[in-house]
Amino acid sequence: MEEIVRKVVARVASELSASGRLEAAGPAVGHQTKISSASVCKPAAAGGYRHGVPVGVSNRHVHLSDADLKKLFGPAYRLESYRGLSQPGEFASTAFVDIQNGDRKIERLRILGPVRKKTQVELSATDGRLLKLDLPVRTSGNTAGTPGIRMTGPSGSIELTEGCIIASRHLHLTEDDAARLGVKTNQQVSVRLSGAKSAVINEVDCRISNNYKFELHIDTDDANANLVSTGDIAEIII
Amino acid sequence: MEEIVRKVVARVASELSASGRLEAAGPAVGHQTKISSASVCKPAAAGGYRHGVPVGVSNRHVHLSDADLKKLFGPAYRLESYRGLSQPGEFASTAFVDIQNGDRKIERLRILGPVRKKTQVELSATDGRLLKLDLPVRTSGNTAGTPGIRMTGPSGSIELTEGCIIASRHLHLTEDDAARLGVKTNQQVSVRLSGAKSAVINEVDCRISNNYKFELHIDTDDANANLVSTGDIAEIII
Numbered sequence: 370m371e372e373i374v375r376k377v378v379a380r381v382a383s384e385l386s387a388s389g390r391l392e393a394a395g396p397a398v399g400h401q402t403k404i405s406s407a408s409v410c411k412p413a414a415a416g417g418y419r420h421g422v423p424v425g426v427s428n429r430h431v432h433l434s435d436a437d438l439k440k441l442f443g444p445a446y447r448l449e450s451y452r453g454l455s456q457p458g459e460f461a462s463t464a465f466v467d468i469q470n471g472d473r474k475i476e477r478l479r480i481l482g483p484v485r486k487k488t489q490v491e492l493s494a495t496d497g498r499l500l501k502l503d504l505p506v507r508t509s510g511n512t513a514g515t516p517g518i519r520m521t522g523p524s525g526s527i528e529l530t531e532g533c534i535i536a537s538r539h540l541h542l543t544e545d546d547a548a549r550l551g552v553k554t555n556q557q558v559s560v561r562l563s564g565a566k567s568a569v570i571n572e573v574d575c576r577i578s579n580n581y582k583f584e585l586h587i588d589t590d591d592a593n594a595n596l597v598s599t600g601d602i603a604e605i606i607i
Numbered sequence: 608m609e610e611i612v613r614k615v616v617a618r619v620a621s622e623l624s625a626s627g628r629l630e631a632a633g634p635a636v637g638h639q640t641k642i643s644s645a646s647v648c649k650p651a652a653a654g655g656y657r658h659g660v661p662v663g664v665s666n667r668h669v670h671l672s673d674a675d676l677k678k679l680f681g682p683a684y685r686l687e688s689y690r691g692l693s694q695p696g697e698f699a700s701t702a703f704v705d706i707q708n709g710d711r712k713i714e715r716l717r718i719l720g721p722v723r724k725k726t727q728v729e730l731s732a733t734d735g736r737l738l739k740l741d742l743p744v745r746t747s748g749n750t751a752g753t754p755g756i757r758m759t760g761p762s763g764s765i766e767l768t769e770g771c772i773i774a775s776r777h778l779h780l781t782e783d784d785a786a787r788l789g790v791k792t793n794q795q796v797s798v799r800l801s802g803a804k805s806a807v808i809n810e811v812d813c814r815i816s817n818n819y820k821f822e823l824h825i826d827t828d829d830a831n832a833n834l835v836s837t838g839d840i841a842e843i844i845i
Contacts (some may be wrong), residue, residue, distance in 0.1 A: 494831035495733060506803040506834070538804065565744040566776065566829075567809045591804075593732035594832035596744070 420550055420605040422560070425455055425584045426592040427536065429492045431466055431478050431520070432485045441466060441522025448482035455582050456541060458483070469519045470500045486510075490518060490533045493590040497535070507534040508574060536588060539574040540605065541581035550607060553577070560585055561604040564596040569606065658788055658843040660798070663693055663822045664830040665774065667730045669704055669716050669758070670723045675767075679704060679760025686720035693820050694779060696721070707757045708738045724748075728756060728771045731828040735773070745772040746812060774826060777812040778843065779819035788845055791815075798823055799842040802834040807844065 438446060442464065450460040465477040468490060475496060489512055497504035502516045517529040540558065542550070552558060552575045559571045570591060585603050592598065676684060680702065688698035703715040706728060713734060727750055735742035740754045755767040778796065780788070790796060790813045797809045808829060823841050830836065 494834060495827070498831070535804075565810070566773075568806045569809075570804070570806045572804055588832075589733070590828060590832035593736070594826075594828040596732060 420607070421602045422540065422583060422585045422605050424562075424592075424597050424599060424601045424603050425586050426597070426599045427491065427586055427588055429475070429478055429490075429496050429589070430461075431468075431480045431491075432487075432489045433480055434486060434488045435484045437488045437520075437527055438480075438484055440525050440527050441520065443524040446524075448480060448484065450482065451479075454481070455584055457580055457582060464522075467521045468500070469521070470502055470516075473500045475500060487512060488520075488529060488532050490520075490529070491536045491588075492533060493588045494535055495590055497533075502533055504533055504535045506537050506572075508537050508539070509534075536586070537574050538570060538572060538588075538591065539576050539586050541584045541586065542575060542577045543579050543581055543583065544577060546583045547575065547577045550605065552607065559606045561606060562591075562595040562597045562601075563604070564601075566594065566596050568595045570595075573605075658845070659840045660778065660821060660823045660843050662800075662830075662835050662837060662839045662841050663824050664835070664837045665729065665824055665826055667713070667716055667728075667734050667827070668699075669706075669718045669729075670725075670727045671718055672724060672726045673722045675726045675758075675765055676718075676722055678763050678765050679758065681762040684762075686718060686722065688720065689717075692719070693822055695818055695820060702760075705759045706738070707759070708740055708754075711738045713738065725750060726758075726767060726770050728758075728767070729774045729826075730771060731826045732773055733828055735771075740771055742771055742773045744775050744810075746775050746777070747772075774824070775812050776808060776810060776826075776829065777814050777824050779822045779824065780813060780815045781817050781819055781821065782815060784821045785813065785815045788843065790845065797844045799844060800829075800833040800835045800839075801842070802839075804832065804834050806833045808833070811843075 433441070438448065448462040448464060451463045453460050460482045462480045462482045464480045466480060467474060467476045468478055478490070487510065489509065491509070492500070492502075492504055494504060500518070502518070505515055507515060512532045512534060515531045516533045517531050518533050520527050520529060538560070540560075542552070547553065554575060554577045556575045557571070558573050558575060559569050560573050561567070561569045570587070573585070585605075587597075597603065671679070676686065686700040686702060689701045691698050698720045700718045700720045702718045704718060705712060705714045706716055716728070725748065727747065729747075730738070730740075730742055732742065738756070740756070743753055745753060750770045750772060753769045754771045755769050756771050758765050758767060776798075778798075780790070785791065792813060792815045794813045795809070796811050796813060797807050798811050799805070799807045808825070811823070823843075835841065
Protein backbone atom coordinates (compact mmCIF):
# COMPACT_ATOMS: atom_id res chain seq x y z
CA MET A 370 0.00 0.00 0.00
CA GLU A 371 2.80 2.42 0.99
CA GLU A 372 4.48 1.73 -2.36
CA ILE A 373 1.30 2.64 -4.28
CA VAL A 374 0.75 5.82 -2.29
CA ARG A 375 4.39 6.86 -2.84
CA LYS A 376 4.02 6.33 -6.61
CA VAL A 377 0.84 8.39 -6.73
CA VAL A 378 2.44 11.22 -4.77
CA ALA A 379 5.44 11.23 -7.13
CA ARG A 380 3.17 11.28 -10.18
CA VAL A 381 1.01 14.11 -8.91
CA ALA A 382 4.09 16.21 -8.09
CA SER A 383 5.50 15.48 -11.54
CA GLU A 384 2.23 16.38 -13.25
CA LEU A 385 1.94 19.63 -11.34
CA SER A 386 5.47 20.55 -12.46
CA ALA A 387 4.91 19.54 -16.06
CA SER A 388 1.68 21.54 -16.26
CA GLY A 389 3.60 24.72 -15.71
CA ARG A 390 1.49 25.41 -12.64
CA LEU A 391 4.78 25.52 -10.73
CA GLU A 392 6.67 27.34 -13.45
CA ALA A 393 6.74 30.70 -11.70
CA ALA A 394 8.43 29.06 -8.77
CA GLY A 395 10.86 27.07 -10.91
CA PRO A 396 13.89 27.95 -12.98
CA ALA A 397 13.17 30.63 -15.54
CA VAL A 398 13.66 29.88 -19.19
CA GLY A 399 14.29 33.29 -20.72
CA HIS A 400 11.90 32.87 -23.62
CA GLN A 401 9.84 35.62 -25.17
CA THR A 402 6.73 33.64 -25.96
CA LYS A 403 3.56 35.68 -26.21
CA ILE A 404 0.17 34.06 -25.96
CA SER A 405 -1.32 34.31 -29.41
CA SER A 406 -4.89 35.15 -28.50
CA ALA A 407 -6.74 36.92 -25.73
CA SER A 408 -9.26 34.13 -25.73
CA VAL A 409 -6.79 31.45 -24.67
CA CYS A 410 -8.23 29.36 -21.87
CA LYS A 411 -6.11 26.31 -21.19
CA PRO A 412 -6.88 23.79 -18.47
CA ALA A 413 -3.95 23.20 -16.14
CA ALA A 414 -3.50 20.57 -13.45
CA ALA A 415 -4.80 21.04 -9.91
CA GLY A 416 -7.96 22.77 -11.10
CA GLY A 417 -6.11 25.76 -12.55
CA TYR A 418 -7.04 27.61 -15.73
CA ARG A 419 -4.97 30.11 -17.65
CA HIS A 420 -6.57 33.04 -19.42
CA GLY A 421 -4.98 35.47 -21.84
CA VAL A 422 -5.82 39.13 -21.25
CA PRO A 423 -4.73 42.24 -23.17
CA VAL A 424 -2.39 44.58 -21.28
CA GLY A 425 -3.19 48.29 -20.91
CA VAL A 426 -0.33 50.41 -19.52
CA SER A 427 -1.49 53.48 -17.57
CA ASN A 428 0.86 56.44 -17.72
CA ARG A 429 0.65 58.94 -14.87
CA HIS A 430 -2.54 60.96 -15.07
CA VAL A 431 -5.08 63.02 -13.16
CA HIS A 432 -8.82 62.70 -12.54
CA LEU A 433 -10.44 65.99 -11.52
CA SER A 434 -13.60 66.83 -9.62
CA ASP A 435 -15.84 69.39 -11.30
CA ALA A 436 -15.02 71.96 -8.59
CA ASP A 437 -11.25 71.51 -9.05
CA LEU A 438 -11.59 71.61 -12.86
CA LYS A 439 -13.28 75.04 -12.54
CA LYS A 440 -10.54 76.35 -10.20
CA LEU A 441 -7.76 75.19 -12.53
CA PHE A 442 -9.33 75.97 -15.92
CA GLY A 443 -12.03 78.56 -15.24
CA PRO A 444 -15.78 78.25 -14.53
CA ALA A 445 -16.86 77.72 -18.15
CA TYR A 446 -14.29 75.05 -19.03
CA ARG A 447 -15.38 71.60 -20.23
CA LEU A 448 -12.99 68.65 -20.78
CA GLU A 449 -12.59 67.75 -24.44
CA SER A 450 -11.65 64.29 -25.66
CA TYR A 451 -8.19 63.91 -27.20
CA ARG A 452 -8.85 60.22 -27.76
CA GLY A 453 -11.11 57.55 -26.31
CA LEU A 454 -9.65 55.02 -23.83
CA SER A 455 -10.24 51.30 -23.88
CA GLN A 456 -12.78 51.48 -21.03
CA PRO A 457 -16.09 52.67 -22.54
CA GLY A 458 -16.90 56.35 -21.82
CA GLU A 459 -13.40 57.15 -20.53
CA PHE A 460 -11.21 59.51 -22.51
CA ALA A 461 -7.80 61.17 -22.47
CA SER A 462 -8.60 64.88 -22.55
CA THR A 463 -6.73 67.65 -24.35
CA ALA A 464 -5.91 69.29 -20.99
CA PHE A 465 -2.85 69.11 -18.73
CA VAL A 466 -1.83 70.28 -15.27
CA ASP A 467 1.52 70.60 -13.49
CA ILE A 468 2.09 69.13 -10.03
CA GLN A 469 4.67 70.24 -7.51
CA ASN A 470 5.90 69.07 -4.10
CA GLY A 471 8.39 71.56 -2.64
CA ASP A 472 11.05 72.06 -5.33
CA ARG A 473 10.12 68.85 -7.18
CA LYS A 474 7.81 69.16 -10.14
CA ILE A 475 6.22 67.05 -12.90
CA GLU A 476 4.83 69.03 -15.82
CA ARG A 477 2.03 68.22 -18.24
CA LEU A 478 0.11 65.45 -16.49
CA ARG A 479 -2.78 64.59 -18.73
CA ILE A 480 -6.31 64.86 -17.34
CA LEU A 481 -8.58 61.90 -18.02
CA GLY A 482 -12.30 62.44 -18.41
CA PRO A 483 -15.11 62.55 -17.56
CA VAL A 484 -14.87 64.45 -14.25
CA ARG A 485 -15.15 62.37 -11.09
CA LYS A 486 -16.44 62.90 -7.55
CA LYS A 487 -12.93 63.32 -6.16
CA THR A 488 -9.67 64.57 -7.61
CA GLN A 489 -7.02 61.84 -7.81
CA VAL A 490 -3.43 61.78 -9.08
CA GLU A 491 -2.21 58.38 -10.30
CA LEU A 492 1.58 58.16 -10.28
CA SER A 493 4.26 55.47 -10.40
CA ALA A 494 6.78 54.79 -7.61
CA THR A 495 9.39 56.27 -9.99
CA ASP A 496 7.34 59.50 -10.05
CA GLY A 497 7.04 59.32 -6.26
CA ARG A 498 10.84 59.22 -5.88
CA LEU A 499 11.19 62.18 -8.21
CA LEU A 500 8.57 64.16 -6.25
CA LYS A 501 9.87 62.98 -2.84
CA LEU A 502 6.43 61.57 -2.03
CA ASP A 503 5.96 58.25 -0.24
CA LEU A 504 3.04 56.97 -2.30
CA PRO A 505 0.74 54.22 -1.04
CA VAL A 506 -0.76 51.54 -3.30
CA ARG A 507 -4.49 52.18 -3.42
CA THR A 508 -7.58 51.18 -5.33
CA SER A 509 -8.90 54.03 -7.46
CA GLY A 510 -11.15 56.30 -5.39
CA ASN A 511 -9.70 55.17 -2.04
CA THR A 512 -7.57 58.23 -1.32
CA ALA A 513 -8.20 58.88 2.40
CA GLY A 514 -4.94 59.74 4.15
CA THR A 515 -2.82 59.73 0.97
CA PRO A 516 -0.32 62.54 0.21
CA GLY A 517 -1.54 65.81 -1.27
CA ILE A 518 0.20 68.01 -3.83
CA ARG A 519 0.12 71.47 -5.38
CA MET A 520 -1.60 71.44 -8.80
CA THR A 521 -1.50 74.24 -11.36
CA GLY A 522 -3.63 74.81 -14.44
CA PRO A 523 -3.95 77.74 -16.83
CA SER A 524 -6.44 79.59 -14.58
CA GLY A 525 -5.19 78.85 -11.07
CA SER A 526 -3.58 76.56 -8.52
CA ILE A 527 -5.00 74.30 -5.83
CA GLU A 528 -3.42 72.63 -2.82
CA LEU A 529 -4.74 69.06 -2.67
CA THR A 530 -4.71 67.74 0.89
CA GLU A 531 -4.84 64.15 -0.39
CA GLY A 532 -5.20 62.17 -3.62
CA CYS A 533 -1.73 61.00 -4.78
CA ILE A 534 -1.58 57.22 -5.17
CA ILE A 535 0.04 54.33 -6.95
CA ALA A 536 -3.01 52.64 -8.48
CA SER A 537 -3.20 48.98 -7.57
CA ARG A 538 -2.70 46.50 -10.39
CA HIS A 539 -6.17 45.55 -11.61
CA LEU A 540 -8.26 43.63 -14.10
CA HIS A 541 -11.38 45.04 -15.71
CA LEU A 542 -13.91 42.29 -16.31
CA THR A 543 -17.52 42.08 -17.43
CA GLU A 544 -19.83 39.84 -15.44
CA ASP A 545 -19.46 37.23 -18.18
CA ASP A 546 -15.63 37.44 -17.97
CA ALA A 547 -15.82 37.06 -14.18
CA ALA A 548 -18.14 34.05 -14.46
CA ARG A 549 -15.86 32.45 -17.06
CA LEU A 550 -12.80 32.95 -14.83
CA GLY A 551 -14.63 32.19 -11.60
CA VAL A 552 -13.53 35.39 -9.85
CA LYS A 553 -15.41 37.88 -7.69
CA THR A 554 -15.16 41.66 -7.18
CA ASN A 555 -12.08 42.57 -5.10
CA GLN A 556 -10.60 39.09 -5.44
CA GLN A 557 -6.86 39.30 -6.06
CA VAL A 558 -5.25 37.14 -8.73
CA SER A 559 -1.76 36.75 -10.17
CA VAL A 560 -0.77 37.51 -13.75
CA ARG A 561 2.19 36.26 -15.76
CA LEU A 562 3.96 38.86 -17.92
CA SER A 563 6.11 37.15 -20.56
CA GLY A 564 9.15 38.77 -22.11
CA ALA A 565 12.92 39.05 -21.81
CA LYS A 566 12.38 40.05 -18.16
CA SER A 567 9.32 38.02 -17.22
CA ALA A 568 7.47 37.88 -13.91
CA VAL A 569 4.35 36.73 -12.18
CA ILE A 570 2.83 39.82 -10.56
CA ASN A 571 0.52 39.48 -7.57
CA GLU A 572 -2.14 41.63 -5.85
CA VAL A 573 -4.07 42.18 -9.10
CA ASP A 574 -7.56 43.34 -8.07
CA CYS A 575 -10.60 42.08 -10.00
CA ARG A 576 -13.06 44.87 -10.90
CA ILE A 577 -16.29 43.69 -12.43
CA SER A 578 -18.88 45.71 -14.36
CA ASN A 579 -20.74 45.27 -17.60
CA ASN A 580 -19.48 48.77 -18.49
CA TYR A 581 -15.91 47.43 -18.61
CA LYS A 582 -13.80 45.94 -21.34
CA PHE A 583 -11.66 42.92 -20.42
CA GLU A 584 -8.16 44.28 -19.78
CA LEU A 585 -5.23 44.21 -17.35
CA HIS A 586 -4.20 47.66 -16.12
CA ILE A 587 -0.64 48.11 -14.86
CA ASP A 588 1.47 51.23 -14.36
CA THR A 589 4.59 52.26 -16.29
CA ASP A 590 6.89 50.82 -13.60
CA ASP A 591 5.37 47.35 -14.00
CA ALA A 592 5.45 47.71 -17.79
CA ASN A 593 9.06 48.89 -17.92
CA ALA A 594 10.35 46.42 -15.32
CA ASN A 595 8.87 43.50 -17.22
CA LEU A 596 9.20 44.91 -20.76
CA VAL A 597 5.54 44.72 -21.73
CA SER A 598 3.47 47.23 -23.67
CA THR A 599 -0.17 48.04 -24.26
CA GLY A 600 -1.71 45.36 -26.47
CA ASP A 601 0.58 42.55 -25.32
CA ILE A 602 -1.20 39.51 -23.95
CA ALA A 603 -0.65 38.56 -20.31
CA GLU A 604 -1.87 35.39 -18.62
CA ILE A 605 -4.19 35.38 -15.64
CA ILE A 606 -3.39 32.62 -13.17
CA ILE A 607 -6.35 31.56 -11.06
CA MET B 608 -8.08 1.54 -4.01
CA GLU B 609 -9.50 4.42 -6.06
CA GLU B 610 -10.70 6.01 -2.83
CA ILE B 611 -7.21 5.84 -1.30
CA VAL B 612 -5.54 7.28 -4.39
CA ARG B 613 -8.08 10.11 -4.53
CA LYS B 614 -7.39 10.97 -0.87
CA VAL B 615 -3.63 10.96 -1.41
CA VAL B 616 -3.92 13.19 -4.47
CA ALA B 617 -6.12 15.63 -2.54
CA ARG B 618 -3.65 15.70 0.36
CA VAL B 619 -0.61 16.26 -1.85
CA ALA B 620 -2.35 19.11 -3.68
CA SER B 621 -3.33 20.64 -0.36
CA GLU B 622 0.20 20.29 1.01
CA LEU B 623 1.72 21.87 -2.08
CA SER B 624 -0.66 24.80 -1.71
CA ALA B 625 -0.03 25.18 2.01
CA SER B 626 3.72 25.14 1.49
CA GLY B 627 3.44 28.32 -0.51
CA ARG B 628 5.15 26.59 -3.44
CA LEU B 629 2.06 27.44 -5.48
CA GLU B 630 1.59 30.88 -4.00
CA ALA B 631 2.96 32.80 -6.97
CA ALA B 632 0.43 31.05 -9.16
CA GLY B 633 -2.42 31.38 -6.70
CA PRO B 634 -4.47 34.26 -5.36
CA ALA B 635 -2.26 36.98 -3.97
CA VAL B 636 -2.68 37.99 -0.36
CA GLY B 637 -1.43 41.57 -0.32
CA HIS B 638 0.76 41.17 2.75
CA GLN B 639 4.03 42.96 3.32
CA THR B 640 5.92 40.18 5.06
CA LYS B 641 9.67 40.44 4.81
CA ILE B 642 11.87 37.43 5.44
CA SER B 643 13.63 38.17 8.68
CA SER B 644 17.08 36.87 7.85
CA ALA B 645 19.27 36.46 4.78
CA SER B 646 20.20 33.01 6.01
CA VAL B 647 16.66 31.62 5.78
CA CYS B 648 16.70 28.25 4.07
CA LYS B 649 13.33 26.55 4.39
CA PRO B 650 12.49 23.22 2.85
CA ALA B 651 9.37 23.38 0.69
CA ALA B 652 7.33 20.57 -0.80
CA ALA B 653 8.26 18.99 -4.15
CA GLY B 654 12.00 19.27 -3.45
CA GLY B 655 12.09 23.08 -3.38
CA TYR B 656 14.18 25.21 -1.04
CA ARG B 657 13.81 28.89 -0.33
CA HIS B 658 16.75 31.15 0.40
CA GLY B 659 16.69 34.73 1.62
CA VAL B 660 19.05 37.10 -0.18
CA PRO B 661 19.70 40.82 0.35
CA VAL B 662 18.53 43.10 -2.47
CA GLY B 663 20.89 45.61 -4.11
CA VAL B 664 19.20 48.13 -6.42
CA SER B 665 21.44 49.37 -9.25
CA ASN B 666 20.74 52.89 -10.40
CA ARG B 667 21.80 53.78 -13.97
CA HIS B 668 25.58 54.04 -14.21
CA VAL B 669 28.59 53.86 -16.50
CA HIS B 670 31.68 51.66 -16.61
CA LEU B 671 34.54 53.21 -18.60
CA SER B 672 37.54 51.76 -20.38
CA ASP B 673 40.85 53.42 -19.54
CA ALA B 674 41.04 54.90 -23.07
CA ASP B 675 37.53 56.41 -22.83
CA LEU B 676 38.24 57.73 -19.30
CA LYS B 677 41.27 59.64 -20.69
CA LYS B 678 39.25 61.09 -23.59
CA LEU B 679 36.47 62.28 -21.26
CA PHE B 680 38.52 63.43 -18.26
CA GLY B 681 42.05 64.06 -19.59
CA PRO B 682 45.13 61.81 -19.79
CA ALA B 683 46.21 62.21 -16.14
CA TYR B 684 42.78 61.54 -14.59
CA ARG B 685 42.27 58.68 -12.12
CA LEU B 686 38.87 57.59 -10.76
CA GLU B 687 38.44 58.37 -7.08
CA SER B 688 36.12 56.45 -4.77
CA TYR B 689 33.05 58.29 -3.52
CA ARG B 690 31.98 55.19 -1.58
CA GLY B 691 32.61 51.46 -1.74
CA LEU B 692 29.95 49.19 -3.25
CA SER B 693 28.77 45.91 -1.81
CA GLN B 694 30.82 43.86 -4.26
CA PRO B 695 34.44 43.85 -3.01
CA GLY B 696 36.79 46.20 -4.94
CA GLU B 697 33.94 48.00 -6.74
CA PHE B 698 33.26 51.63 -5.98
CA ALA B 699 30.99 54.52 -6.95
CA SER B 700 33.41 57.18 -8.15
CA THR B 701 33.20 60.94 -7.67
CA ALA B 702 32.91 61.42 -11.46
CA PHE B 703 29.91 61.84 -13.76
CA VAL B 704 29.22 62.00 -17.50
CA ASP B 705 26.24 63.15 -19.56
CA ILE B 706 24.75 60.94 -22.28
CA GLN B 707 22.75 62.10 -25.27
CA ASN B 708 20.80 60.47 -28.11
CA GLY B 709 19.59 63.09 -30.59
CA ASP B 710 17.73 65.70 -28.52
CA ARG B 711 17.24 63.34 -25.55
CA LYS B 712 19.72 63.62 -22.69
CA ILE B 713 20.42 62.19 -19.24
CA GLU B 714 22.83 64.24 -17.14
CA ARG B 715 25.15 63.18 -14.33
CA LEU B 716 25.41 59.42 -14.76
CA ARG B 717 27.79 58.21 -12.11
CA ILE B 718 30.89 56.31 -13.19
CA LEU B 719 31.61 53.13 -11.27
CA GLY B 720 35.20 52.00 -10.75
CA PRO B 721 37.63 50.50 -11.32
CA VAL B 722 38.00 50.95 -15.10
CA ARG B 723 37.01 47.96 -17.25
CA LYS B 724 38.07 46.52 -20.60
CA LYS B 725 35.02 47.95 -22.37
CA THR B 726 32.83 50.98 -21.77
CA GLN B 727 29.25 50.06 -20.86
CA VAL B 728 26.18 52.12 -19.96
CA GLU B 729 23.65 50.36 -17.71
CA LEU B 730 20.19 51.91 -17.99
CA SER B 731 16.61 51.00 -17.15
CA ALA B 732 13.81 50.57 -19.69
CA THR B 733 12.41 53.84 -18.29
CA ASP B 734 15.70 55.54 -19.23
CA GLY B 735 15.54 53.87 -22.65
CA ARG B 736 12.09 55.39 -23.30
CA LEU B 737 13.35 58.81 -22.27
CA LEU B 738 16.40 58.49 -24.58
CA LYS B 739 14.38 56.89 -27.41
CA LEU B 740 16.70 53.88 -27.33
CA ASP B 741 15.44 50.32 -27.73
CA LEU B 742 17.64 48.70 -25.08
CA PRO B 743 18.29 44.95 -25.03
CA VAL B 744 18.59 42.92 -21.83
CA ARG B 745 22.20 41.78 -21.60
CA THR B 746 24.65 40.24 -19.17
CA SER B 747 27.31 42.74 -18.12
CA GLY B 748 30.17 42.77 -20.66
CA ASN B 749 28.06 41.30 -23.48
CA THR B 750 27.51 44.49 -25.47
CA ALA B 751 28.02 43.38 -29.09
CA GLY B 752 25.36 44.93 -31.32
CA THR B 753 23.78 47.06 -28.58
CA PRO B 754 22.93 50.75 -29.13
CA GLY B 755 25.64 53.38 -28.85
CA ILE B 756 25.33 56.90 -27.44
CA ARG B 757 27.14 60.25 -27.26
CA MET B 758 28.95 60.68 -23.93
CA THR B 759 30.38 63.93 -22.59
CA GLY B 760 32.81 64.51 -19.74
CA PRO B 761 34.67 67.65 -18.56
CA SER B 762 37.51 67.19 -21.09
CA GLY B 763 35.73 65.90 -24.18
CA SER B 764 33.02 63.83 -25.85
CA ILE B 765 33.00 60.39 -27.41
CA GLU B 766 30.55 58.62 -29.73
CA LEU B 767 30.08 55.07 -28.45
CA THR B 768 29.12 52.71 -31.26
CA GLU B 769 27.71 50.22 -28.74
CA GLY B 770 27.41 49.63 -25.00
CA CYS B 771 23.94 50.69 -23.82
CA ILE B 772 22.09 47.83 -22.09
CA ILE B 773 19.49 46.88 -19.54
CA ALA B 774 21.56 44.67 -17.23
CA SER B 775 19.96 41.29 -16.71
CA ARG B 776 18.66 40.54 -13.24
CA HIS B 777 21.41 38.64 -11.45
CA LEU B 778 22.60 37.05 -8.25
CA HIS B 779 26.16 37.33 -6.98
CA LEU B 780 27.20 34.15 -5.19
CA THR B 781 30.41 32.75 -3.74
CA GLU B 782 31.23 29.14 -4.56
CA ASP B 783 29.95 28.22 -1.10
CA ASP B 784 26.65 30.05 -1.72
CA ALA B 785 26.30 28.27 -5.06
CA ALA B 786 26.97 24.88 -3.50
CA ARG B 787 24.49 25.58 -0.70
CA LEU B 788 21.80 26.57 -3.23
CA GLY B 789 22.77 23.92 -5.78
CA VAL B 790 23.11 26.39 -8.67
CA LYS B 791 25.71 26.75 -11.42
CA THR B 792 27.15 29.74 -13.30
CA ASN B 793 24.65 31.13 -15.85
CA GLN B 794 21.79 29.11 -14.40
CA GLN B 795 18.64 31.21 -14.23
CA VAL B 796 16.48 31.19 -11.10
CA SER B 797 13.34 32.99 -9.96
CA VAL B 798 13.15 35.35 -7.00
CA ARG B 799 10.15 36.43 -4.96
CA LEU B 800 9.97 40.14 -4.07
CA SER B 801 7.54 40.69 -1.20
CA GLY B 802 5.74 43.97 -0.64
CA ALA B 803 2.50 45.81 -1.36
CA LYS B 804 3.10 45.04 -5.07
CA SER B 805 4.78 41.66 -4.92
CA ALA B 806 6.04 39.49 -7.75
CA VAL B 807 8.12 36.49 -8.66
CA ILE B 808 10.72 37.73 -11.15
CA ASN B 809 12.33 35.29 -13.57
CA GLU B 810 15.51 35.19 -15.71
CA VAL B 811 17.77 35.94 -12.73
CA ASP B 812 21.31 34.90 -13.78
CA CYS B 813 23.59 33.20 -11.26
CA ARG B 814 27.13 34.68 -11.22
CA ILE B 815 29.59 32.79 -9.08
CA SER B 816 32.98 33.95 -7.81
CA ASN B 817 34.73 33.93 -4.45
CA ASN B 818 35.30 37.65 -5.01
CA TYR B 819 31.53 38.24 -4.75
CA LYS B 820 29.24 39.01 -1.87
CA PHE B 821 25.88 37.20 -1.81
CA GLU B 822 23.35 39.69 -3.23
CA LEU B 823 20.49 40.06 -5.73
CA HIS B 824 21.05 42.89 -8.22
CA ILE B 825 18.00 44.43 -9.88
CA ASP B 826 17.51 47.73 -11.67
CA THR B 827 15.41 50.69 -10.54
CA ASP B 828 12.46 49.59 -12.72
CA ASP B 829 12.24 46.23 -10.95
CA ALA B 830 12.69 47.94 -7.58
CA ASN B 831 10.05 50.60 -8.21
CA ALA B 832 7.55 48.23 -9.83
CA ASN B 833 7.69 45.89 -6.87
CA LEU B 834 8.37 48.48 -4.14
CA VAL B 835 11.61 47.00 -2.84
CA SER B 836 14.78 48.81 -1.77
CA THR B 837 18.43 48.01 -1.19
CA GLY B 838 18.76 45.93 1.96
CA ASP B 839 15.34 44.30 1.72
CA ILE B 840 15.40 40.51 1.75
CA ALA B 841 14.14 38.67 -1.33
CA GLU B 842 13.60 34.94 -1.62
CA ILE B 843 15.38 32.77 -4.17
CA ILE B 844 13.17 29.98 -5.53
CA ILE B 845 15.12 27.01 -6.82
